[in-house]
Amino acid sequence: MTTPLEGQSATTAPLDAEGPAAPPRSNGELVFVEPWQSRAFGMAVTLSEAGVFTWPQFRAALIARISAWESAPVKDENWNYYQHWLDALQDVLVGQGTVSADEVTARTRTLARRPPGHDHPHPR
Amino acid sequence: MTTGGPLPAALRTEALEQLLTERGLIDPKVMDGIITNYETNVGPLNGAKVVARAWTDPQYRRRLLEDGTAAIKELGFSGSQGEHIVVVENTATTHNVVVCTLCSCYPWPVLGLPPSWYKDPAYRARMVKEPRTVLSEMGLELADDVRITVRDSTSEVRWLVLPERPAGTEHLPEEQLVPLVTRDAMVGVAKVKAP
Structure with a gap:
């Protein structure tokens, strides 16, 4: 795999630590509200830069998910942008056979059965 | 669960x-x-540097309006969602504002990731239908004779607005102009204000 950051390296110019454009609240808000959103974002960018799918493919899937939500007469869930992003990512990956919907579901259920506190560091 | x-x-x-x-x-x-x-790292400060350069260097401004991606890369900014950046200029009589009606396309290398309101269904649906009203609700009142052009990211193009340089900043050097340029001004939902 190529290193996807190569194309980004030029953007990592030194930044002012303060001021209106200071990260990470450069938009006046956190870029990601919950950690999983950043992982879903990162997966889509990483996979497209690695050529697993193209960005137009992902964009089409994202548009389809957003459009389906917007045209639904009854909304089961509130607007959640990264939920659509995640669904679109899975749509593309399942659609091209990279993963199957069943194995994603099975793995998700396995992760859900972990005991509480599984992700906290344990003293040795 | x-x-x-x-x-x-x-x-x-x-x-x-x-x-x-x-x-x-x-x-x-x-x-x-x-x-x-x-x-x-990647955020509106990158775009602000591009804008300040264009305000102070007429030749750079011309290159920026001709080929946004290439001119932006001159300053070291490139990457995902920056492959086809088109820069449009706001003036006293012409106002451009950017939206992505279908999803959330945005010029990441110069603005970072979009804010929540840019992705919101209401902004995306209403900006094309009633831009003057939406801009007013966002705090930007435009005179009736200002022509508004809504730039919708329906293809691979990512739009960046070159805001109008505010009056009273003629004496300021490039580095003092950079902090004046806001994300909102580069999306076209605000103007740049003099300090």
Whole structure:
């Protein structure tokens, strides 16, 4: 795999630590509200830069998910942008056979059965 | 979690990441680097530098309006979603404002990731239908004789607005202009104000 950051390296110019454009609240808000959103974002960018799918493919899937939500007469869930992003990512990956919907579901259920506190560091 | 209920997004994301890592399709460390880059490095400051350069260097301004991607790359900014950046200029009589009606396309290398309101269904639907009203609600009152052009990211094009340089800043050097340029002005929902 190529290193996807190569194309980004030029953007990592030194930044002012303060001021209106200071990260990470450069938009006046956190870029990601919950950690999983950043992982879903990162997966889509990483996979497209690695050529697993193209960005137009992902964009089409994202548009389809957003459009389906917007045209639904009854909304089961509130607007959640990264939920659509995640669904679109899975749509593309399942659609091209990279993963199957069943194995994603099975793995998700396995992760859900972990005991509480599984992700906290344990003293040795 | 209840069996058969909707699967929480956080767990489904983790499951996907595990499966893709096991297949060798993603390297979590590489992904960490990409995420950190967008969380901490790439943001509107990049675009502000582009705008300040264009305000102070007429030849750069011309190159920027002719080929946005190339001129932006001159300043070292490139990457995903920056492949086809088209820069449009706001003047006293012409106002451009950017929207992505279908999803959330945005020129990441110069503005970072879009804010919530840019992705919101209401902004995306209403800006094309009633831009003057939406801009007014966002605090930007435009005179009736100002022509508004809504730039919709319906193709691979990512739009960037070159805001009008505010009156009273003629004496300021480039580096003092940079902090005046806001994200909102480069999307076209605000004007740049003199200090």
